[in-house]
Amino acid sequence: MRSTSFIVFAILLLVGNLELFRYFQFYFSGTDHLKFQVKTLRKKIQNQELKAALIRYQFDEFKQEVAAQMPFVANKMKSVEEGYPLRNIASLAVAPTFEKNFLMVSGLFEKGKKSFREGKFVNSNKIFLGLIEKYPESIHVVESYFFLIEGKYQNKELEDCVVFIDSLMSKYPESELTGWSLLRLGKIFEIQERFEDSVDVYNTIIGTYQDKELKKQAGTQLSNIKL
Amino acid sequence: MKTLKSVLFILCSVLEIHVQAKEYISLPVAKNVGLEPSECLLKSSLCSVTTGSKEKFVLTFGTNEATLGRDTVVIRESANTIHLVKGSVLVKSDKKTIVKCEFGQVVSLDGEYLVSREAGRVMVRAILSPLTIIPKGSAEELVVEPGFQNWLYKVSQSGQAQSGIPLVWDLEDIVKTWAQLYSGNKVEFRKKMRSLNGIWSQAVISASQRHKIYAERLLASAEEDRKHRAFSQKKSDEERRQIREMMIQRNHLDLF
Numbered sequence: 001m002r003s004t005s006f007i008v009f010a011i012l013l014l015v016g017n018l019e020l021f022r023y024f025q026f027y028f029s030g031t032d033h034l035k036f037q038v039k040t041l042r043k044k045i046q047n048q049e050l051k052a053a054l055i056r057y058q059f060d061e062f063k064q065e066v067a068a069q070m071p072f073v074a075n076k077m078k079s080v081e082e083g084y085p086l087r088n089i090a091s092l093a094v095a096p097t098f099e100k101n102f103l104m105v106s107g108l109f110e111k112g113k114k115s116f117r118e119g120k121f122v123n124s125n126k127i128f129l130g131l132i133e134k135y136p137e138s139i140h141v142v143e144s145y146f147f148l149i150e151g152k153y154q155n156k157e158l159e160d161c162v163v164f165i166d167s168l169m170s171k172y173p174e175s176e177l178t179g180w181s182l183l184r185l186g187k188i189f190e191i192q193e194r195f196e197d198s199v200d201v202y203n204t205i206i207g208t209y210q211d212k213e214l215k216k217q218a219g220t221q222l223s224n225i226k227l
Numbered sequence: 228m229k230t231l232k233s234v235l236f237i238l239c240s241v242l243e244i245h246v247q248a249k250e251y252i253s254l255p256v257a258k259n260v261g262l263e264p265s266e267c268l269l270k271s272s273l274c275s276v277t278t279g280s281k282e283k284f285v286l287t288f289g290t291n292e293a294t295l296g297r298d299t300v301v302i303r304e305s306a307n308t309i310h311l312v313k314g315s316v317l318v319k320s321d322k323k324t325i326v327k328c329e330f331g332q333v334v335s336l337d338g339e340y341l342v343s344r345e346a347g348r349v350m351v352r353a354i355l356s357p358l359t360i361i362p363k364g365s366a367e368e369l370v371v372e373p374g375f376q377n378w379l380y381k382v383s384q385s386g387q388a389q390s391g392i393p394l395v396w397d398l399e400d401i402v403k404t405w406a407q408l409y410s411g412n413k414v415e416f417r418k419k420m421r422s423l424n425g426i427w428s429q430a431v432i433s434a435s436q437r438h439k440i441y442a443e444r445l446l447a448s449a450e451e452d453r454k455h456r457a458f459s460q461k462k463s464d465e466e467r468r469q470i471r472e473m474m475i476q477r478n479h480l481d482l483f
Contacts, residue, residue, distance in 0.1 A: 046261040050277040053300045054263065057312040061329040064382050068364035071386035 048136075105131060109140040112147060121151040142168070146177040149184060158188050179209035183217055195225055254297060254407045257282035274303045278314070283408055291320035294408040296343070315343030317408045330379035330388040331362040338373075341404060345378075352376040352396045354405075354423070362388035369393075374430020395430045398423075 112127035128148040145168040152161040165185045182205050189198035205218040267274035277300045278284045284295045289306030299314025308325040319339045326333040326342045328349045338356025359368040364387040371377045375393040382388045
């Protein structure tokens with residue numbers, strides 16, 4: 001009886017220790033951080049899909065609205081040739097929500113720039129980040145990234161700054177503004193005393209971008225490091 | 228060997244039952260859903276909601292409830308109106324509700340009904356009370372009685388969205404979908420199913436009566452048509468005979 005109890009106790013202890021070991025192994029492996037990242041990315045994808053579905057729905061609704069109006073318009077047409085401009089308009093027409101969104105984004109961008117000019121970087125960063133997340137297809141996204149990076153740099157949020165420069169680099173590598181942001185990245189590396197990385201960044205700018213002023217700035221920074 | 232075979236048989240049976248039953252199991256309620264604008268559920272009336280592939284979500288609009296199925300996107304427009312963008316939605320209300328889509332709208336004064344997108348069409352199933360569908364571009368309201376379904380589709384050349392004729396819904400389909408979207412307990416669900424079975428039976432009887440009347444009308448019409456054709460033939464024969472007699476008389480052919 002005693003030996004049975006002892007064996008049961010030993011097994012329970014072993015299982016307990018194994019569970020504890022597994023828990024600690026998991027805790028220190030850093031997978032929870034990755035899990036969090038996966039969760040965040042999934043959330044982002046879900047939001048993007050939702051936005052895409054809404055845009056598609058608005059467009060379909062608009063198409064059906066046009067189709068419902070067509071017979072009334074067709075009755076007014078005297079010939080097929082006469083109807084061509086109307087049909088053309090119908091096919092080129094854009095749902096009013098797009099125009100509304102465009103105006104809204106432009107307004108938001110101007111608001112952010114105003115805050116940036118006034119030195120209210122916390123506010124401007126919030127506006128530009130919101131614009132990038134909500135309207136990723138807007139024409140103001142690259143400039144918003146640039147102002148966001150500058151704002152973060154002014155607020156000494158260097159880690160965030162590097163993350164956004166990386167994002168800008170991967171999404172819009174050909175833009176001149178990306179070159180200017182890379183210049184800022186080189187400066188950050190200098191602050192962090194990562195001079196080799198900094199030299200690489202400046203050389204990349206000189207070799208990649210055509211803007212003379214940008215090249216000149218990168219060259220000056222490079223010569224300063226060498227000195 | 229016999230025992231092994233028996234165990235294998237039992238295992239396979241259980242697996243089969245599990246696969247069969249999976250479709251009827253209620254979906255879990257989503258804890259996090261996609262929203263646009265973010266956190267709009269509490270803030271404002273206008274709100275777009277999306278669910279994941281394995282979850283459902285109960286959206287309240289006014290005093291009404293809309294249970295969103297898996298992979299569904301809905302826009303809450305006002306306290307009594309929603310738009311179905313994608314997927315399926317079970318609406319439960321005691322007041323007037325409207326479900327809009329690009330092909331038209333579904334209006335219900337109370338009760339429960341199911342609206343879903345199937346193969347490009349928007350399928351409407353009236354469950355507990357009648358509802359009306361209004362195709363886009365049309366002023367006509369089409370009534371869908373409980374137990375029946377109808378559909379809406381793209382606007383045709385006439386400038387009106389297309390719709391079908393009311394048909395009795397497939398009980399098995401409804402049970403599957405309702406089981407997945409139902410929020411109450413099993414006992415309540417069983418009760419609902421019994422009432423649903425009653426509604427469905429009534430609908431089948433009603434539909435069969437309608438079909439019977441329709442068939443009787445067709446038969447009556449065919450009989451009437453046959454009589455009319457026989458009468459016309461007789462009349463035509465009589466006229467031809469009279470003309471022939473007249474011709475014979477005028478040409479003095481009766482002499483021969």
